[in-house]
Amino acid sequence: MTSTLPIVDHPSAAREFVTNEPRSHWHDDSLWFVRSKRDKQAQSIPEWEYLREQASTIKNHTIAKLPEYLQQFEANATRLGAVVHWAADAEEHNRIVLELLRRNDTLRIVKSKSMLTEECGLNEYLIDNGIEVVDTDLGERIVQLRGETPSHIVLPAIHIKKEEVGDTFHQHLGTRAGESDPQVLTEAARGHLRGKFLSGEVGITGVNFAIADTGGLVVCTNEGNADLGVSLPRIHIACMGIEKLVPRFQDLSVFTRLLARSATGQPITSYTSHFHGPRDENSELHIVLVDNGRSKIRDSKTFRESLNCIRCGACMNTCPVYRRSGGHSYRATVPGPIGSVLGPAKNAKAHKSLPFACSLCGSCTDVCPVKIPLHHQLLAWRKVLVGKRLVAWNKRMAMKAASFLFRNPTLFAAAGYFGRVSLKVLPKSLTHNRFNTWAKDRDLPEPPKESFHEWYAKNRPSGAATASKEERS
């Protein structure tokens, strides 16, 4: 489905959100609040950087030996009584899930939050095939009722204000018009979802971690909805990307300590649930292992580390561009810095503007709990995109011209002189015109009367700065 995506132009997709100043500020402040909470948690752990290093090492090792660990996981999960399915892409994943539902005459499912099923477009696919799909994570339920997609991988409804949630719930759940009290709204959602949980025939969850040496799965939520969703139905389908593996049970603690702290600034998620095979002899546990482009990323020396991602969302919370432009401006299942790395890997043409939606501040790299060098990968993507001729012609031409200028010092000096003089003699209406994007909101620097080159030639005629302070005074 990604191949049919329209080409995203991040700057124009961001415009409405970022220029709505109160909204952009509110969004920015909400996420900054989460990042500050994360900082406090990180500061409370003396071995924080050691943990990151451990996590990165474990992940690099796992991804390097992924085929072995996947086989080990499959063997152990099967031994526990789970049924393991392999899906090469989103379509195969969706087909497998639908087939499992049909085999059990299921018409409605309850689903916990899973970015993988978002990535695969499972909801739309199942709905098209006559299945009622209920997202049970509160944020996901809100965006689902609104007919939207999550704008953040951990906080899917972070772009929606509580008043807007009130309107949505009034429309769909019959709450009082104008209700915006979070307590009341949450209670309404709780009541509404309780009925759905009870009528769900199959529970679908995502997977945060899968453990190769035990065959177990770990699902982390703050609402307990995954547990509720799979406790009542007989069948549990767990959908996971193949990169979710950790080798040993003892490796898990490194990640559970990092995940919630990085994601929401909590010491640990409220529910960290372990699943080892089906609940009992009458139940079924199906695990769908999905590749969907991950092997391709694994083959790339440059971008391989992006598979280390544990989907904590910390890079989004810290990204000054994401915070202001909103998650939807990326038009990708995973937005923000990591999304801007993963998006072009899926479809370089459709997501070509995303690696440029970044000021290269590097905050994402330092916040990442598994040490993915995110801003370096974004820079690397820019090179790949230029190589694929997916960078705008005028941008490439400008760089060709600049390069030529910089290789010819005399020409460079002349161009500088011309620029300074024009700035000085031309009226501001000409230099700060509407074609000058820089100057729409910013003044150009005051032109100095001479460059440093010129000053140096005049003031240090010998060419070498050997004059002492005394000689000059």
Place this chain on the structure above:
Amino acid sequence: MSVALFIPCYIDQFFPDVAIATLTLLERLGVQVEYPAGQTCCGQPMANTGCDAETAPVAKQWVERFAGYDAVVCPSGSCASMIRNHYADYFGPDDTEFQHLRENTYELCEFIVDRLGVRSIPGRYPRPASIHSSCHGLRELRLGACSENMTPREDKMRLLLESLDGIELKSLTRVDECCGFGGTFAVAERETSVAMGIDRVTDHISSGSEVMIAGDMSCLMHMGGLIRRRNMPMSVKHIAEVLVEAMQEGSPDADRASSALTNP
């Protein structure tokens, strides 16, 4: 020690005072500095756009111009980082000339603190000011501790500024957030870039600061442009200018020194 001064292209053309202050500062600290002829740009604009073919010859030229010096000093963390962290793409691992430059190219404060071992500047700067920690200096050169990372690091710029008499360094609510310049990002993503810049300036002004001090003129060019367009109550200064000004104000023969050292 033979030291070369690398003045980035935009400082050369638009902010010569910063270059003069850098030169003056180094000389007053007893360093003999040479300004190699024919230098232009490190190639960062092309590299950040992903245009490797356009960057490579500029990088090669840069290395040719600066080869043979014991150290290179640059009043921009971003450009120094370009050489240290990104030039390796354009040179072989056995290119000794480049390897030497890579290890011996410094941002100005880094050079003063790490290479010269100077930890305080005799000077006076009696006004409320605030530091804008530019991202590349902070997260690529590690000139200070950044708020995301828990590794303790000495803040080189702050160390030098705090050593000045009378300076009152104000605290920001977001100590090291990006100003939104980001090279071509400032134009390609104008709205987001401007929103980021205004937020930064507002944080500085709200702190009670009158002067925003940074080690990178590119960030200051962006925020300075926003400030001037909106007549906001704040001025921007490169740290080299602040240190030189402070040295002049602090010296007993301030008048004589300032006439010799300020604008040509």
